[in-house]
Amino acid sequence: MILPEFYDFCSRAKIISGENALEKIPGLLAGLHAGRPLIITDPGVQNAGLVDAVKQAMAGELESAPVYSDVPVDSDYHVVDKIAGVYRENQCDAIIAVGGGSVIDTAKGVNIVVSLGGKTLLDFQGAGAVRKKLNPLVILPTTAGTGSEMTLVAVIADPERREKMFFVSYFLLPDLAVLDARLTRTLPDFITAATAMDALSHACEAWYCLEKNPLSDALAFQAIDLICQNLLYVIQNPEDMQARLALANASTLAGAAFSNSMVGMVHNLGHVTGAVCHVPHGNCMAALLPYGLEYNLHRRGEIISQLLLPLAGPETYAATPRHQRAEKAIALIRQLNQDLHDATGGRHPRFLSEIRDRDGRRLVEKNMLPEIAEKALSDGARVPNPEELLADDAHMVLEHAWEGTPLDRTKIKTG
Amino acid sequence: MPQFDYAFLSHPKIISGACSLENIPAELAANNACKPLIITDRAADAKKLDRILIRAFDDSDCLIGAVFNRLGDYAGISLAWQAADLFVRRGCDALIALGSPLSADLARAINILVSENTPDLSAFFTGAALTKRLYPLVLVPAGDPDGTGAGNTLTLDNQHLYSEFLAPDVIVLDKRMLRGQLPHQTAQSAAITADNAWSAFTGTNPGPIRDAFVHTALRLLNQNIDAALASPGRDKPCLAMANAGVIAAIAAANAAPGIVRVVSEELARMTRIRQGVFTGLLAPAALERSMEQNGPPRPELLLAVAGMETYAATPEKQRPARGADMLKALLDKIQKNLGQSLESLQIPFYRIRQACENAESRPDAAIKASDALDLAGRAWKGAPE
């Protein structure tokens, strides 16, 4: 275990996990001196009946908690301001967010406005605007992938300026993150696959990026281990609650790891591909993850070779000669993508060129790659990547990831 | 299949390594504070550690309210009252606890006094909940970096108060604060770290996050203990040990207090010998006892203590036992540096019996006096040479 020259680690959310985790929320809220939460969610979650399940579990007074269920997929600050109004009208004193990344970010934004006062989220832009403990925030992730419940960032769009606003503060971490298998049971297999691969990419990148530290390492290790042991099993046995809970745990662990050790080029290219081609985030991550490892191999060989232990288990690790471990780890991730592809009847894409929308149209065209490569220079995730990734390098990687061929190592510039 | 029925909280932000002290002003600013009161003990004061800390505030916007350096080796309410007066009169808005875990205790007591605005803490010790938001608390461990201050306990006048609101907001680990430990002091800290990790590992409802913290603590401890004992002047092992201490303490704060901790706290209170000595002597006995009663531990222990290569190379069936063996070796190494058995401390056995009975009457831990006595009996002779 490497103790870096410097590191900081903060993972302030209290994690409640278990088969009856939902039932514990009222008591825990009372401990935070709150009793009237506003439930924020999106239409998909509402229609899946998850909010009702949550309310039922929180029997008693909380059953009548007001619900705002119209958070759109691309939430902006208008939505945040509107929900803040609902919160105040109902005289709430806490927020329960039920959903994926967009709902969670929106809830964080709402919490800023309602806790610090003011009319609109726009008043709180800029570094260091949030310096106080906010109202109690409970997050119930329903996707087991984003890990947003463990991050200190809220990304909220400003449609007028066509910009993303970043709010960063340790006070944005929720007070409680509740993991209950009932929340993820209804996920279809290909979404389970994509979100779990998202979590796997968080954990792998946390493992090899520049800001890695002993705690993020241990969390990432556990996360990878849990994903590799449970993902294919869950796809085949979607009703197994313990395995679902294991995946939810893995996602949260990976979230805690990457929130402290940051993510690298896989997310760098993935964010931009998502933005340019409107591709689901998890699919990009799954397709790009092996390339991130390959590209950084010459700098982080030893570290990446250690990934084989959680990926393949101790027996394979011990049986593989040291110099082959890194290659084997990369091959295993490719194999995992292939297995998921087979298990979901081809709905889990292996390469960028395989990502298609509902009508079967290809979302990432080869002629879009130069644009993605150029825009990748403006994404923050390029900084923690161990090797420099300029536009040429990004284009080279993207071409391989599009076609699904292993990287041509001779083309990687090593300086 | 591991169980996922658990709760876990790690409140503090840990900052460790180069220039970490200099981050304190920025951390205070992020918590909307700019005028800290520094609480330190005489040992840290004698090493002039407070001056290093003050130097770290150079060129910042902060003003240091005062340095309260009256703390000896006992944290009591009268001292807390004095410091709380100082805090209020100077208009401070944050606390920095520098030095041993006692200064963290004192800082916590001050924090409750000034934020609840009451001179009487007895209600809280008997179960009343904290109602007000506390001021930001920064912990700068120095001296014995056993991490005790990183937990969520306040020990004042031998009473214990647990609350998750008591955890420090920021923990700053800097090599400048950790230099010059004598081997027996390092061994005491290591003993407490190892015991914290062990009790977190074996406590009920572990969960993967607590395991990750235990893993980190034990790994850092076992990797660095030889270097830290052999050459106390080297910065890196000392920093790694302090990291292990803090991380183990956070893990332990998420589990019920272990038997070793409770008994050694009681013994230390009674005899005025340092707690780490007792922990070091009792821990091997506790491991042996646990092996007899509960069988070998989970195999993850081997991964934590020995690392990936050894773990993978050990056949699956042997991993639990091997993990216990390696932990035993680690504990024995620590004990050897303490160089004593319980008997050699020349405490009459009736006092040990009394300490064990006190341990049973502690409201915070469910420990039987008979178990405690059994443990003390095993540790009486120490490890056979």
Place this chain on the structure above:
Amino acid sequence: MNRFTPFSNAPANLGQYPEIRPKTSCFRKAYIAVMLLVVGRGLEAAARVDPTVRRIFQQLPDGFCLCLGVGPAGPWMVAKKDKKGRLRYLGWQPRAARAHLRLTIKNLASAMRLFTFQESTALAFNYDRFIVEGSLPQALAFMRALDRVEVYLLPKIIARLAVKRYPDNSELPGWKKHLNRIRIYLRAFFPDLIRVIYKNI
């Protein structure tokens, strides 16, 4: 404060516990100031000489003002794109005019680590040593320019520590590097520097 009643019946003597105002360390400040001056002038020169740096600054809007420095009390480096679209180093006074992009190193000690090349720019960014005010893509663009300038200004043995990947011959041929280095040094320190110093004093 009015409600305050002393906790202790043996109040501590306030005189024993003086308030402490932190000092400033002039030496470190001076060193950083000189380094920032070199970087500022180097950026201005490189923006004319090196096509990569030029392209980075071309993409920024005209009138763009950037400020790099140490918080909270300086020193600073201010540069601005003038009307002709050229980058000009304006000196070390953080102007009243608002900077579009402000990169603040949290404290002098971190700045010393950065400018004594114990930490690369990327690593310092990762270690949270910077506070970025303004748009993140612009900050990243600026950092890319900074890396390039470091390659020119510093000898290889030091620059390797300061940047992630030191460009090899295929990325930046040796002869070109040396030629540009000479041009940048000449531009940075000779005719214009006196003007800047004069203006700032």
